[in-house]
Amino acid sequence: MKNNKPVIELHFLNKYEILNNYEKVIESFTKDEAKDLIKLENPDRIIKEISSRLLINKYSGEGVLKHSDSGKPYKDNSIFFNISNSDEVSVIAVSDREVGVDIEKIRTMKNKVIKYALSEKEYESMETIDDFFKMWTIKESVGKCLGIGLTKGIKKIPTEPTKHFMGKDLTSLYTTIEGYALALTYVGFDEVEVKVFNESVNTLID
Numbered sequence: 417m418k419n420n421k422p423v424i425e426l427h428f429l430n431k432y433e434i435l436n437n438y439e440k441v442i443e444s445f446t447k448d449e450a451k452d453l454i455k456l457e458n459p460d461r462i463i464k465e466i467s468s469r470l471l472i473n474k475y476s477g478e479g480v481l482k483h484s485d486s487g488k489p490y491k492d493n494s495i496f497f498n499i500s501n502s503d504e505v506s507v508i509a510v511s512d513r514e515v516g517v518d519i520e521k522i523r524t525m526k527n528k529v530i531k532y533a534l535s536e537k538e539y540e541s542m543e544t545i546d547d548f549f550k551m552w553t554i555k556e557s558v559g560k561c562l563g564i565g566l567t568k569g570i571k572k573i574p575t576e577p578t579k580h581f582m583g584k585d586l587t588s589l590y591t592t593i594e595g596y597a598l599a600l601t602y603v604g605f606d607e608v609e610v611k612v613f614n615e616s617v618n619t620l621i622d
Contacts (some may be wrong), residue, residue: 421609424511424602427471429615431463431504434470437617441466444621467506468499470620475510486565498560505596514584514603516561518553519596522546535571546592551575553599554588561586561601577605 434441442450449469456462472481472489479491489499497510500519509517522545530548531539533555542548555573559565562582566573577587588601589610602608 421607422512422604423609423611424509424515424600425475425611425613426517426600427475427508427510427613427615429467429471429506429620431467431506433615433617434463434466441470441617441621445469464501464506467501468508470617471499471506471508471615472497474615474620475508484563486563488560488563488565490563498557500556500560502596507598509600511602511608514561514563516557516559516601517599518556518560519598520549520553520556522549522592522595522597533570538571538575546597549597550590550599553597554590554601557588557599557601558586561603 442453445453453462453465456465475495476491476497477493477495479493481489481491483489489497494512495510496513496515497508498516499506499508500517502519503521505519507517507519509515525545525548530542533552534542534548538551542551554575555566555570558573558581559570562584564582574581574586575588579585584603585605586601586603587605588599590597590599592598600610
């Protein structure tokens, strides 16, 4: 039977793919792009920026890369995408609809940060640090999907499927992958098929 579900692709890139192929990766950029990367100075920021650029260049389609007022990257074409980085991993979500993705390394968090991010009801429902990262990454992915970031106040961003939030119907999916929390939010309530790909540098710069 043919699967007619809409597809959202998730493409993952590990930073060691960049570190182990650094010279080849840098040579794939123009001189001006390479200079811009070096200006970042912080090695971790450079690797994350390289990962983001490789994934966006490969999967966001034709057109000039632009940024919304909240900093969300986009292109004037029919492809919707969103990027996230955490620790060793970068991921891009690609779809034919508005989409947001967030990945976070699961780690110990200070209680004041947890209270800052969660509503009183959410805070009371939290039993483990995994519960916190589920809510945190969903909130982030919702804000990124809508292109508003956390400007509306992170406590107010919903963590359940929601009708008419900022004028959009939203569905959020969540999972954990090898010590990371991953949330994906898309516009609509229909069921989608999520396809996962682990990328190599050779694939991205060909």
